[in-house]
Amino acid sequence: MKKDFYDKSLYKISNYIFGFIQSSLYFAICNILLILFFIFTTIFPNQFNLLILFICLIPLGPSLGALYSSVGKIIYEKDIFFSCHFWNFYKDNFLSNLKLWLIQLIIITVLFIDFQYFYLNMPEKGIHMLFAILIMIILLVNLYSFPINSKFEIRFKDLLILSTHYMIKKFPITILKVGTIFLAYYLANNVSITFLIFIPSIICFIFFYYDNHIFLEIENKFSSSNKTALKSL
Numbered sequence: 001m002k003k004d005f006y007d008k009s010l011y012k013i014s015n016y017i018f019g020f021i022q023s024s025l026y027f028a029i030c031n032i033l034l035i036l037f038f039i040f041t042t043i044f045p046n047q048f049n050l051l052i053l054f055i056c057l058i059p060l061g062p063s064l065g066a067l068y069s070s071v072g073k074i075i076y077e078k079d080i081f082f083s084c085h086f087w088n089f090y091k092d093n094f095l096s097n098l099k100l101w102l103i104q105l106i107i108i109t110v111l112f113i114d115f116q117y118f119y120l121n122m123p124e125k126g127i128h129m130l131f132a133i134l135i136m137i138i139l140l141v142n143l144y145s146f147p148i149n150s151k152f153e154i155r156f157k158d159l160l161i162l163s164t165h166y167m168i169k170k171f172p173i174t175i176l177k178v179g180t181i182f183l184a185y186y187l188a189n190n191v192s193i194t195f196l197i198f199i200p201s202i203i204c205f206i207f208f209y210y211d212n213h214i215f216l217e218i219e220n221k222f223s224s225s226n227k228t229a230l231k232s233l
Contacts, residue, residue, distance in 0.1 A: 016074065019084075023070050024201045026086045030063035031056075054109055061101020061146075064200070066090035068150040071204040075212075093149075099156065100149055104138055111135045140167050143177045147211045152218060166214055173210050180206050 028035065033056040041048050069089035115131035122128075144163035148154065154162065167174050184199050 019074070020201055021198075023067060023086050024198045027063050027067045027200055028197050030059050030066075030090070034060060050109070050113070054105065057105055058098075058102065061105070062090055062094045062097040064101070064146055065093050065097030065150050067200060068146060068204050068208070069093065071201070071208050072151060075205075075208050089150075096149060096153075097146070100145060100159070103156075104142055104145075108135055108138055111138075140174060140178070143167070143174065143207070144211075144214075147207060148214075148218065151215055152222075162218070170214060173214075176210060177207060 037053060037056040066086050066089040070086045073085050111131045111134050115128045115135065118125070118131065119128040141160065141163045144166045145159055148163060148166075149159055180203060184203055188196055188199060
């Protein structure tokens with residue numbers, strides 16, 4: 001009788017929802033500094049500080065990687081207790097995700113400083129647009145580098161090359177991802193602040209379905225290669 005209860009769809013659905021909520025809360029806890037920064041700058045916009053924002057953004061990389069891996073757990077293995085894996089993924093892939101994110105964050109920050117300088121001092125020459133384009137390209141590559149890194153063990157250089165390759169090759173998916181982010185931004189401005197905590201998890205769920213064919217393609221292409229290993233989900 002007890003086994004029948006645990007096999008019921010209602011029980012599984014409730015666990016999916018509960019795990020989804022837990023993972024969203026874990027992600028928010030990891031990024032509490034960033035949340036506090038946005039709250040503070042919303043109240044005191046004149047107190048914006050780029051260095052403080054940079055520091056607050058550092059935990060975003062490892063936590064985003066852990067959240068994406070947790071989402072993969074439920075989609076691929078139908079694991080109803082996937083939320084408990086969040087901290088394991090966070091710990092096991094911390095250095096990998098931190099390295100990936102920190103390098104990209106440093107490059108984006110430097111490009112943003114250059115963009116701001118040329119925009120304020122030489123706007124007529126349009127040089128600032130070059131830095132804006134470079135920032136956009138890095139952000140688009142990032143839409144693939146974190147998902148791929150969450151599932152495969154690839155050298156950093158190969159990861160960036162592969163991410164850039166799929167950003168171009170799967171350009172319709174790239175557009176869909178950008179559209180999803182803009183839609184999430186629109187909803188963030190029109191829903192209760194309580195709902196904002198769940199937006200990253202929702203985006204990860206949607207992105208994982210977008211990336212499913214890419215993962216299968218990478219698995220088939222590199223299944224016999226020693227350079228690439230499938231991470232345990």
